[in-house]
Amino acid sequence: MSHEILITQLLYxxxxxxFFLLGVWSFISHEPLWRKLIALNIMGAGVFHVLVAVAYRxxxxxxxxxxxxxxxxxIVVAVSATALALAFGxxxxxxxxERTPEVQGVDDREDGTHV
Amino acid sequence: xxxxxxLSWLSVAxxxxxxxxxxxxxxxxxxLPDRLxxxxxxxKADNVGLGLLTLGxxxxxxxxxxxxxxxxxxxxxxxxxxxxAHLIAKRALRADGEDAH
Amino acid sequence: xxxxxxxxxxxxxxxxxxxxxxxxxxxGPTPSDRLMAAQLLGTxxxxxxxxxxxxxxxxxxxxxxxxxxxxxxVAIVAFTRRRDGEDA
Amino acid sequence: MNPLLLGxxxxxxxxxxxxxxxxxxxxxxRRGVILFIAFGLLLALVWARLxxxxxxxxxxxxxxxLAGALMLSAARRAARRRQ
Numbered sequence: 001m002s003h004e005i006l007i008t009q010l011l012y013x014x015x016x017x018x019f020f021l022l023g024v025w026s027f028i029s030h031e032p033l034w035r036k037l038i039a040l041n042i043m044g045a046g047v048f049h050v051l052v053a054v055a056y057r058x059x060x061x062x063x064x065x066x067x068x069x070x071x072x073x074x075i076v077v078a079v080s081a082t083a084l085a086l087a088f089g090x091x092x093x094x095x096x097x098e099r100t101p102e103v104q105g106v107d108d109r110e111d112g113t114h115v
Numbered sequence: 116x117x118x119x120x121x122l123s124w125l126s127v128a129x130x131x132x133x134x135x136x137x138x139x140x141x142x143x144x145x146x147l148p149d150r151l152x153x154x155x156x157x158x159k160a161d162n163v164g165l166g167l168l169t170l171g172x173x174x175x176x177x178x179x180x181x182x183x184x185x186x187x188x189x190x191x192x193x194x195x196x197x198x199x200a201h202l203i204a205k206r207a208l209r210a211d212g213e214d215a216h
Numbered sequence: 217x218x219x220x221x222x223x224x225x226x227x228x229x230x231x232x233x234x235x236x237x238x239x240x241x242x243x244g245p246t247p248s249d250r251l252m253a254a255q256l257l258g259t260x261x262x263x264x265x266x267x268x269x270x271x272x273x274x275x276x277x278x279x280x281x282x283x284x285x286x287x288x289x290v291a292i293v294a295f296t297r298r299r300d301g302e303d304a
Numbered sequence: 305m306n307p308l309l310l311g312x313x314x315x316x317x318x319x320x321x322x323x324x325x326x327x328x329x330x331x332x333x334r335r336g337v338i339l340f341i342a343f344g345l346l347l348a349l350v351w352a353r354l355x356x357x358x359x360x361x362x363x364x365x366x367x368x369x370l371a372g373a374l375m376l377s378a379a380r381r382a383a384r385r386r387q
Contacts, residue, residue, distance in 0.1 A: 008354075011314065012313070012350070015321065019320075022324055022325065022328060023328075026329075032382065033378070033382075034378050034379055034382055035336065037378075038327055038328065038337070038375070041340065041371065042327070042328065045324075048347075049350070052350075052351060052354045053354065055354075055356070056355065059272065059273060063354070063355050063356060068356050068358065068359060071359055072359060072362055075359070075363060078371075079366050079371045079374075082374060082375070083374055086374055089378070090381070123219060130223070130226055131222075131226070133263070134226045134230065137260065137263065138229070138233055140233070141234075144236075144240050144256070145236060145240055150246045150249055157259075161255075162259060164259070165259050165262060165263050168226075168266060168267065172267075172269075181278060184282060185278070188262060188266070188278075188282055188285045191282070191286060191289070192259060192288065194289065195288045195289035195292065196258070196288075198293070199255050199258075199288070199293075202292060202296040203251050203255070203292070203296060206296050207246070224312065225308060227312060228312050231312060235315060235318075238319060238322075238323065238342065242323070242339065251338070254338075254341070257345045257346070261345060261346075261348075265349070272352070272353065272355055274352070274355050274357055276357040276358075277352055279357065279361065280348065280357050280360045280361050280364065283361055283365055284348070284364055287365065287368065287369050294373055294376055295338065295376070
């Protein structure tokens, strides 16, 4: 029985590690803000995977509640961070176009960010 | 006792029939030639499948509240599915260029 | 015990159909195929959650299924909304 | 070891991984965000599988719903600026 639990934990934990690495790769290699945010959220999903896999105790025993509390907080924080980043991005776009209205369209990258 | 086993066999039959409709819906989603047919397969077959699944679980529901929730879930999915199919089809027919690249 | 096995087999089947449908959603030739993602995940995901209840032995999953059914409608409406400046 | 449950776990993880790859490598904003919302809904199924219904509720409502709506508006803006 404990063998079975260990296999499940390793499977989901390994998947979580993979998500984290994928997210890191995408976060540092892709320029647009929305792509960075998707990468950040997927990195978070990887961390949550590891935590929930650690809390798993098989089908017969209730899981450990402490990592669940951490993950619940983490989900809320991740959404707040996403919203904050989007608000910052919008503010940066507006200030940039206010400061240099004549070159708008020249230094615009194709995805809405600026140089 | 026999009534209970009969009920559970009926429940299993309903669940398996529901799974069959889900398979049919996915086959339609993969194989049908144009998007409106695919939308039709997805929204009709899957809803029948979910209805049969809900019926099968309803036959084994431990309490009244659980049964009520099951029926409520199916009704919500029906409403969402009808609305969604209508919206997607309308958008497909108007063929606006927002994401036509 | 065998009843729970049947539920698990049906759950596996539903997951397989959902994965295959998601391939269509991801590669879909038209944007409309992509919009069907929420629809597909709504119905198949709710069926999966309901069948998973006797397998996982967590009765509270039915509330998750209820939230899924409400969220599917919201997601579809959010996907198909048009931009402000666009006509119709 | 229940082979059906192991198959379920492997299929769920593989689908989730494929969805994450598709979301991370897509260039169109709307496509990426829709795939990300699908990823969030599937993530709720993972939490349900690991016996955490509270996390599944939070993920479906906050993660997929709220974050999806936020990022859809951002994607709409990004698509408008691309044109």
